[in-house]
Amino acid sequence: MTLVVKVGGADGNAIAPVLDELAHRTDCVLVHGGSSEVDRLGEALGRPSEYYTSPSGVVSRRSDPAHLEVLVLALAGRVQTELVRGLLARGARAVGLSGVDGGLLRAKRKEGARAVIDGHVVRLHDDRSGSVEAVRAELLTVLLRSGYLPVVGPPAVTDAGEVVNVDADRAAARVAGALGAEALVLLTNVPGLLRDPDDPASRIPRIPRAEWETALAYAKGRMRKKLLAARDAVEAGVPRAVIGPSDRPDPVRKALDGEGTVIE
Amino acid sequence: MTLVVKVGGADGNAIAPVLDELAHRTDCVLVHGGSSEVDRLGEALGRPSEYYTSPSGVVSRRSDPAHLEVLVLALAGRVQTELVRGLLARGARAVGLSGVDGGLLRAKRKEGARAVIDGHVVRLHDDRSGSVEAVRAELLTVLLRSGYLPVVGPPAVTDAGEVVNVDADRAAARVAGALGAEALVLLTNVPGLLRDPDDPASRIPRIPRAEWETALAYAKGRMRKKLLAARDAVEAGVPRAVIGPSDRPDPVRKALDGEGTVIE
Numbered sequence: 001m002t003l004v005v006k007v008g009g010a011d012g013n014a015i016a017p018v019l020d021e022l023a024h025r026t027d028c029v030l031v032h033g034g035s036s037e038v039d040r041l042g043e044a045l046g047r048p049s050e051y052y053t054s055p056s057g058v059v060s061r062r063s064d065p066a067h068l069e070v071l072v073l074a075l076a077g078r079v080q081t082e083l084v085r086g087l088l089a090r091g092a093r094a095v096g097l098s099g100v101d102g103g104l105l106r107a108k109r110k111e112g113a114r115a116v117i118d119g120h121v122v123r124l125h126d127d128r129s130g131s132v133e134a135v136r137a138e139l140l141t142v143l144l145r146s147g148y149l150p151v152v153g154p155p156a157v158t159d160a161g162e163v164v165n166v167d168a169d170r171a172a173a174r175v176a177g178a179l180g181a182e183a184l185v186l187l188t189n190v191p192g193l194l195r196d197p198d199d200p201a202s203r204i205p206r207i208p209r210a211e212w213e214t215a216l217a218y219a220k221g222r223m224r225k226k227l228l229a230a231r232d233a234v235e236a237g238v239p240r241a242v243i244g245p246s247d248r249p250d251p252v253r254k255a256l257d258g259e260g261t262v263i264e
Numbered sequence: 265m266t267l268v269v270k271v272g273g274a275d276g277n278a279i280a281p282v283l284d285e286l287a288h289r290t291d292c293v294l295v296h297g298g299s300s301e302v303d304r305l306g307e308a309l310g311r312p313s314e315y316y317t318s319p320s321g322v323v324s325r326r327s328d329p330a331h332l333e334v335l336v337l338a339l340a341g342r343v344q345t346e347l348v349r350g351l352l353a354r355g356a357r358a359v360g361l362s363g364v365d366g367g368l369l370r371a372k373r374k375e376g377a378r379a380v381i382d383g384h385v386v387r388l389h390d391d392r393s394g395s396v397e398a399v400r401a402e403l404l405t406v407l408l409r410s411g412y413l414p415v416v417g418p419p420a421v422t423d424a425g426e427v428v429n430v431d432a433d434r435a436a437a438r439v440a441g442a443l444g445a446e447a448l449v450l451l452t453n454v455p456g457l458l459r460d461p462d463d464p465a466s467r468i469p470r471i472p473r474a475e476w477e478t479a480l481a482y483a484k485g486r487m488r489k490k491l492l493a494a495r496d497a498v499e500a501g502v503p504r505a506v507i508g509p510s511d512r513p514d515p516v517r518k519a520l521d522g523e524g525t526v527i528e
Contacts, residue, residue: 041337044309069342073305076360077341078333081419081427084364089425095365095403096340100348102359102412139359142410148366148403155345161353163345 001182002144005252006031006172006229008188014247015086018187021252023090027144030087030094031175032153033168034079035061041074042067052115052124059221060113063129063165068155071165072098075153083151094149099156100163102139105132105171107156107164130164132156132171135178169229177236184233185255186226187246192261193218193227206262230263240264265446266408269516270295270436270493272452278511279350282451285516287354291408294351294358295439296417297432298343299325305338306331316379316388323485324377327393327429332419335429336362339417347415358413363420364427366403369396369435371420371428394428396420396435399442433493441500448497449519450490451510456525457482457491470526494527504528 005028007018022028038061039049047070050062063071080096087094099105107130112123143150152175156166169186176184195202195218207215212231219227223243230241244251244260254260269292271282286292302325303313311334314326327335344360351358363369371394376387407414416439420430433450440448459466459482471479476495483491487507494505508515508524518524 046308072345073337073341075341076345077337077339081336081340081362081364084362085421085425085427088364088367088421093366093403095361097359098345098348100345100352100360102357103352138410139357139412142406142412146402146406148406157349157352161349163349 001027002179003028003183003185003252004031004172004176004179004181005029005185006169006187007246008033008035014189015083017249017251018246019083019086019090021250022149023087023092025252026147028149029140029144029175029179030083030149030151031168031172032079032083032151034075034153037079038071038074041078042070045070052117055114055116055121058224060129061165062127064126065128068128068163068165072155072163076155080151080153087149087151092149093147094151095143096151097139099132099152099154099166099171102136103157104136104139104152105156105166105174106134106136107131107158107166108133109158109162109164128162128164130156130158130166132166132174135174137178140175140179167225169225170232173229173232173236173241176233176238181238183256184230184238184241185252186229186241186243187251187255188226188243189245189247190223191245192243193223204261205258206264208264227263234263265291266443267292267447267449267516268295268436268440268443268445269293269449270433270451271510272297272299278453279347281513281515282510283347283350283354285514286413287351287356289516290411292413293404293408293439293443294347294413294415295432295436296343296347296415298339298417301343302335302338305342306334309334316381319378319380319385322488324393325429326391328390329392332392332427332429336419336427340419344415344417351413351415356413357411358415359407360415361403363396363416363418363430363435366400367421368400368403368416369420369430369438370398370400371395371422371430372397373422373426373428392426392428394420394422394430396430396438399438401442404439404443431489433489434496437493437496437500437505440497440502445502447520448494448502448505449516450493450505450507451515451519452490452507453509453511454487455509456507457487468525469522470528472528491527498527
């Protein structure tokens with residue numbers, strides 16, 4: 001059975017233990033983000049990243065055409081090449097794919113994204129972001145069947161052929177659903193969902209369906225998107241999703257053993 | 265039989281006619297360069313491209329680590345995404361691969377590249393360029409068999425796992441050889457090899473083996489690398505290589521019909 005593992009892809013996320021482990025697994029897809037690389041390249045190009053807050057309180061990256069260009073360079077160019085190189089060096093036949101390759105991640109562009117600026121709700125007309133609506137899993141199964149390890153990241157592509165930014169956690173959930181994966185493992189820099197963000201010992205080990213809404217109340221910022229991704233995967237038929245840390249040996253196996261927050 | 269087509273990938277090369285035509289072919293691999301995109305991004309990042317001349321008179325791009333980073337961003341990030349998007353929009357299931365993906369282009373790093381600077385021969389110690397020694401064609405055949413159109417470009421990877429720049433024309437020749445292609449088509453912005461570079465009517469239509477050395481004398485700069493690539497391909501068993509212009513409808517068919525310079 002296939003496994004989908006998501007990592008941050010850049011600073012603040014320990015990547016080496018993940019690559020060490022995945023190089024010895026078969027039938028696995030690695031999905032990556034890489035926000036800090038996008039930020040760094042944007043600074044170097046004089047186009048620093050901008051973030052906005054939606055009326056419902058979700059913080060998102062600004063993806064106007066100039067910023068989207070930076071994102072494509074950083075993720076499809078630098079982060080993906082570095083992950084593939086790292087896996088190759090460990091003996092895995094990794095192949096990098098953006099969501100544009102083969103139309104892998106089909107997205108719907110966000111219509112009228114809205115931002116709260118100085119207390120006013122403003123429509124963002126030139127936003128090039130979207131959400132993944134469909135995954136053309138055939139490209140992944142062709143590669144998996146031949147012993148390759150697909151490494152997948154944003155951007156995605158719309159039916160109209162536009163390149164758009166998508167959230168990598170939620171894209172990973174879609175990939176897991178489309179492949180009928182046995183599990184989605186979301187690796188990050190915290191031990192899991194914490195009741196108290198300042199207390200690593202306050203990890204919530206398991207979230208059954210009935211306690212979903214309560215758990216979501218604890219989740220702030222990036223963790224909120226991870227929980228939503230975990231729910232997407234479970235609703236798409238993936239038996240379980242686990243959120244766990246990447247900075248320890250065998251982070252995937254440990255997550256699958258329940259050392260993290262398990263959503264089922 | 266498989267066909268390998270090489271395009272420049274950026275400014276000064278008409279790409280649209282090539283994409284229009286390839287979207288309706290099967291069993292084809294597109295190889296790209298994109299020097300002008302690398303130059304442009306280097307300028308934007310405050311790391312303008314540098315070129316050097318070897319003692320034998322060949323001009324090459326400087327690929328120290330800082331410049332190689334720009335090349336990876338521009339080619340694997342921007343140029344490849346744009347070509348894949350353009351092919352997708354025309355209905356082709358294109359998949360972008362750098363030479364690092366799956367260890368596709370295995371290169372040997374140039375040992376002690378030498379440059380002539382102010383009349384002195386200087387060794388470039390930190391040069392990250394190489395030449396393709398082997399192509400792992402299996403990844404391409406897996407994709408071709410499943411109806412995908414591989415879009416391949418630099419960088420390549422060494423056995424030691426280093427990312428290096430390689431010449432895209434000569435990489436295309438290696439790909440054609442490894443696939444046992446029926447032909448290598450090198451598309452560019454001139455009608456073929458010209459006896460007089462200022463006279464488009466002076467095209468040399470065909471170069472038989474016996475006239476090889478004479479023909480090479482006419483070739484300057486980029487054209488010289490194209491001729492060497494054409495020879496590489498023919499020596500690797502490809503029945504013929506054609507150098508022709510991309511700025512006309514059906515540039516590939518016309519090149520195969522002999523409207524260019526045919527090397528066989």
